[in-house]
Amino acid sequence: MGVDDLGRLELLALRLPELVGAPLSINSVREDLEVSHKTLTRWVSLLERLYALVLVPPFGSPRIRALKKSPKHYHLDWTLPPSPGAAFENLVAIHLLKWVHFRQDVEGLDLELRYFRDVAGREVDFVVTDRRKPILIVEAKVEDVALDSSLRYLKTKFPECPAWQIHAQGVKDYQSPEGIRVAPALELLKSLV
Numbered sequence: 576m577g578v579d580d581l582g583r584l585e586l587l588a589l590r591l592p593e594l595v596g597a598p599l600s601i602n603s604v605r606e607d608l609e610v611s612h613k614t615l616t617r618w619v620s621l622l623e624r625l626y627a628l629v630l631v632p633p634f635g636s637p638r639i640r641a642l643k644k645s646p647k648h649y650h651l652d653w654t655l656p657p658s659p660g661a662a663f664e665n666l667v668a669i670h671l672l673k674w675v676h677f678r679q680d681v682e683g684l685d686l687e688l689r690y691f692r693d694v695a696g697r698e699v700d701f702v703v704t705d706r707r708k709p710i711l712i713v714e715a716k717v718e719d720v721a722l723d724s725s726l727r728y729l730k731t732k733f734p735e736c737p738a739w740q741i742h743a744q745g746v747k748d749y750q751s752p753e754g755i756r757v758a759p760a761l762e763l764l765k766s767l768v
Contacts, residue, residue, distance in 0.1 A: 583608050584618055591628065591648065592655040596664045596700075598645040598692070599630070619648070626651055629672060634689035634702040634709070647690050660717045663743045664700055667715040667760065671701055674767040686710070697725035712738040713763065719745020722757060730755055739763050 586608055594604070605615045622628050630646040649668040656662045668688070675686045685706045691699040703711040712733070714726040719742045730738045730753050738753075741760040748758040756762075 580610075580614075583610055584621075587615070587618055588622065588627070591622075592650060592661075593657060595649060595656040595661040596647065598633075599648045600645060629668070631668065631688050631690050631701075634691045634704065644692060659743075663717050663760075664715045667713065667741065667764070668701065670764050670767055671703060671711075671713065675703060677768040691725075691729055697728050699723070699725050699729050702729075709733050709736045712736055714738075714740045715760070716740060716742045717744060718742060719747045719757075722751055722755060726755060727751075727753055 587604065590604065590607065599619070601612055601615050601619070605612050608615065610618075619628075619630075623630055628648050628650050630648050632646045633644055649665045649672075650656070651669060653662060653665040653669050656665050672688050675688050678684045678686050687704045687707075689702045689704055691697070691702050691712075699712060700715050701711075701713040702709050703713075712726065712729055714723045716723070723740055726738060726740055730736070734754065738755045740755060740757045741763050742757075743760055746759060748756075748762065750756055
């Protein structure tokens, strides 16, 4: 890696926090930085191996028409994203990832952290799977808002799976008719490792 590349790698590290919460488009970022697809893919992999960020792949199942798209990325330092919504989603991602890793290491489970997005544009922030079956669905919101329709849709596809809509601000704590728990984020996060 040359000095010019090091400067572009630094630009990538500065650009990525702005993109938290959306599928990572290598082509779009590649054009911004004027580097090849192969180079940018290698740099993202390098940042992942250095524990600067984590990639969260999409969740797919025969029950849903999910998109096989790009992964989302989150930073181990959840304070890096500039907007409160992205920073909160990043915080939740890191907590869920820590829980997944703990259960993999201690209980030997085959857990993965994923996100859901389908061809109709419905998106849910997080789906934790065990052997590719969802065991926890989580939608993260900054404000205490109405129940997310995408979360409601995914819950109907997997009615046995616990589903949460958590919020950073607000005090509402209830169970929806579909069985979705709407609560302050602390209620879910304190139950994890």
